Amino acid sequence: MLNQSPWKVTLVLLVCLAGLIFSFPNLFSRDTVDGWPGFMPKNQINLGLDLQGGAYLLLEVDSQAVVRERLEELTNEVRVALRGAGIGYQGLGTTGNAVTLTLTDPSQRDAAMAALTPLNVATTSGSGMSMFAPGTLGGMELDIREPAEGRITLALSEAGLSSRISAAVTQSLEIVRRRIDELGTREASVQRQGENRIVVQVPGESSPESIKRLLGQTAKLTFHFVDLDTPVSEARAGRLPPGSMLLDSNEPGVDGQPMQYVVKRQVVVGGESLVDAQPTLQTNEPVVSFRFDSAGGRKFGQATQQNVGQLLAIVLDNKVISAPRVNEPILGGSGIISGSFSFQSATELAVLLRAGALPAPLEVIEERSVGPELGADSIRSGILATIVAGIAVFAFMMVYYGPVFGLIANLALVVNLVLVFATMSFLGATLTLPGIAGIVLVIGQAVDSNVLIYERIHEEVKNGRSPISALDVGFTEAMRTIVDSNVTSFIAGIALFIFGTGPVKGFAVTHCIGIITTMFTAVTFTRMVVAYWYIWRRPKVLPI
Template sequence: MLYFSRWKTTFIWLAVLLGVLFALPNLLTEQQRASLPSFMPKQPMTLGLDLQGGSYVLLEVDRASLINDRLQSLREDVQVSLRSANVGFTNLRENNGAIQFALRDPAQAQAARTALQGLTSPISSGLLAGGSVTETDLTEPQSGTYRLALTNAGIDYRLSTAVSQSIEVVRRRVDELGTTEPVIQRQGLDRIMVQVPGLQDPARLKSLLNQTARLTFRLVDVNNSAEAVASGAQPLPAGDELLETTDTKPHPILVQRQVMISGENLTDAQAGFEQQTNQPVVNIRFDARGAQRFGQVTQENVGRPFAIVLDNKVLSAPNIREPILGGQAQISGNFTVQSANDLAVLLRAGALPATLDIIEERTVGPGLGADSIAAGKAAGIIGGALVVVFMFVAYGFLGVIANIALLVNVILLVALLSALGSTLTLPGIAGIVLTMGMAVDSNVLIYERLLEERRNGRSVVQSIDAGFHKALGTIMDANVTSLIAAVVLFFLGSGPVRGFAITLALGIFTTVFTALTLTRWMVSYWLRHSRPKEVPKGWVSFVPHGTRIRFMSIRRWAFAITIGLSLASIGSLFVGGLNFGIDFTGGTVLELRAKNGTADVGAIRQDLSGIVEGDVQVQQFGAASDVLVRFGVQPQDAQTPQASVNAVRSALANDYDFQRVEVVGPTVSGELAWAAVFGVGAALLAISIYVWLRFEWQFAIGALLATAHDVAMTIGFLVVSQLEFNLSSIAAILTIVGYSLNDTVVVFDRIRENLRKYKKMPISDIIDLSLNETLSRTLLTAVSLVLALVALYAFGGDVIRVFVAPMLAGVLVGVYSSIFIAAPVLIYFKLRPETIRGGDKSDALEPKSVGGSTPSTSGKA
């Protein structure tokens, strides 16, 4: 175990060197990175929105509007198809989500079916899908009456197609904003995720994404009165549509439904100024087909008003004074320079095939992002320093080696995050600090085993070799359980939670490398060159050697206390309840900063009383200038998404800067709640299966009960503390699951080893012996983790405290459950030594003495 060939040594230090090179760009400025040689890595870690500011928007295709648009198109197709086949029909209308009509002559039934065959035939769903979809279904509910309805498969196909087309339109629109590295991805069947780092004007982004930008040119009906139709004094003429203008005081206008020219024929759109009035306008240019059609329409309708319609709003309706034959036109209206530019952007990017609703929004201002970076750096440095000092005090020179390995571990982790282009979020910084604490665990396992072997009479070389050898399996088991939790987090989480999962997973790989390879190489090098006569020891012994605490003698009391506390925690859910964040309830959270330096909570509450329905929470948050505003889902948002947020912005924008905006719709919140429950359950199940396969079923039940207890206790802590329960809380709970099982597996590993050694010793004595042998490691690891988490809690900022506080409680609860829940379960389920599998076969050949004494064989299970 301690011999390293030359090629292994080269590989180890080459990996370290590459890690330094890939991590280096994170310490350099942009100009310094640009001046690096071409062969050197230049890509730093990508900072998440919570660290550099920006906007995250989740868009959903409006299913109802898409179906409505498709039905209108289908109605026109039915009309054209039947007329082309000379089939007489009447009463063609939309009825309960379908197109219905009646034949004038029932004898034309077959001719009608033949004419509509093109609409009911299966259509290809794409090369990759490799199938076909029947989009419409023709039925005859009664003789002579036919009904053409959209199928569910056809609607899903249209939704999927609309998302694919919308992604490209959204990408072109976002690119026009001039932002760097936007992330635009499909999510599920009907959603698009848009993430724009560093965006200074999120309201403008929402405005661009929230418009369909369907531009049409239609003739105005001058023979009927729009005011009379709007007041109800006159019915709406056939073939007409009543729209409103975009003026400050909108007025009605009657336009023909027939589209003369559409925005599909545009080739360019640029903002400019009208030469005579100097007012902002948008100059547009048509393609050849559009220019020809535009010239023909204007030539045939000289003297008539021509409405320019954008998303069912009339921008302007000028009179056609003369034919426009050059393929160029001008759109005028009540434009500002900004609105003219935005309209030009929308027209150049093209129209969306369907309406996109914003169902989730998370915006962080650049100032708040800078504060988060500063807080994360401070927490990381202080947490790292505490762990380094602790390891030196606990292990002396071996602690110095562990600290070097820890530094390399962090460098390799940052290098991997940079090389993979992963996004570092605030929970990601927590993952790095947590990795620092958990990385210590591997070295503690090795060092404690090493010292134990030395106390048992082995030589220095034998002790070191046996320490690494026997700790190998335990380290792998402990880290695999954490990896399973990280994988579940990644696949079931979203946004920052995924960032934490990636950091945690990568940290596990770097920890295994540094502990089992780099640390072993450094110890081997020291051993060869120094030839020590004794294993170095620390300055303080936290658990005296020879400790023999009879844990199992109080197991019944411990179980009674555990059951009582667990029932109390579960009961507290129905009495006090969790303080659910908007991730699970839906609603809006705004973090405001007063421009004059002092926030007026009472004035904010009064300003919002007439805008927001229901309870509005306004509270001081951090400094005197910072305020947190929270309110539930608003009815007005159902008709117009984001209406409440836009109204609040208008009311408070003059006096406050919006540092953070989070809006979660009821649909998303319900999905997140189910995903959270499923995530915790899936993590527990996956890790239990691993423990079962690695050990025995009794061990799996013990691990499952202990972990369920830790989850219950953590939830009880959240109920009592009334900390906000959000997605970060789920990440914290799943991290506790991983840590608790990490601790439990270490204890199980020693129990399995001692069961193979002492086949006649009662199971309760074996458990006591194993718990005492691993007690030092358990406490040292817990203390190092607590030090890292305390640094995060104290210096990581207000947002991350919600994430760290339950983890602090969970670490302490996890130590308790490993001793008083997981281990005693093996007694109650009558674990038999002869059924034990796995472990090191050489364990059975160890001498039947520990510390120079023969273990007692008395006692009852």
């Protein structure tokens, strides 16, 4: 009990000093802390949405759009494969979650199967017999029904659908996070909820509409050559070639309606090849400059080199932003997107392009705004609750265990709270209203450990042990109960953090951090202080 090794004492004091240093920045404003020298810690506890106000959005990924896009891709792949093999077909299109077609010559069935095999799909006959091993496209299968009539169906299996939707939600989650981060927003929370929903919380955001506008765009950028052989009038009348599509433009026409372009479906280069996009000015007009990676720049250069004089349509979310003429090859891998931009819209477009395109549209299911006044009230209430709880616990310990052991317990409680705030600051954790409730609970947990120790010491004194023996047995035996109770509580806190969402996670964070700091103060700090007190006073009777 009395043998406190120098290295252990030094370690305890260093931990307490580090706690003071890392919690210190929370006493000052963000602007003040940012002006400190670089060697000083600047991390602060971030206030959650419920404490400083902000925007809350619940988004849902349009899973049907994921399916439609995959079916369109598969339709094009089938068209290219069969044409390349010289196999005639008719009625190629989508039905439900499948692509269907009919061979003009049913005798070409085996040749059609051989041409479609490289699509990496599982193929089955109408009887369910597997003809090829499953491929890499995640559950696609080629189901031949009524083979005598040459009808072929490529259907998306349930496993394939689930895999693609899950991947789309995961990708959307990352892109939403990048878009929010591009705005420079501090400590926004982006989390998955359920199978296809995303929760976005942006503390301190004064304009939720800008967040909705930023997240509401898919931002799928593609470059296509304009089909100059097909007049827009014919496309409107339904006479549209299979390899072309009719798209609206952002530019108004002579009749006041949006201009339309017939563009080729083949993508020259996609937005996934972009490595940078920045708003800039050209002839005093806001534009967006972009730059491709090496592969995209090479592909873009080859396409423009082979199509000098053609119109190149820049398409964003199925709308033509502009369609400039290629006057000369663009070999530098960079270019300019011009249009009727304001500087704000050019900036937002650049943010969208840098963050990447969403694999599917996002729909706002729920929207909430929390005002800063409400957050300030929550902070005041939380601080008041913490102060009242602290004073009540301080008073109880001083009255029940006397000025010596009560003061030591209260000192350990203060150190515990300092370490909680320091840890949260160091980790950049977010403090929420339930998190404040967790801190109040930490006060009770910290004192509870000291109560267990003191009660065991009290029992040993009543059983006739000497002061030093009672202290040694009290700390040793009480530790088992303290460790058991704190470990079980920590496991429950981890479960809350893993499976909980939003406010539950905020509570779990402070709860788990509080348990760790409580174990430190009970096992090391309180024992060290009591040992040095005993060496200093050498009491004949313990005042407990």
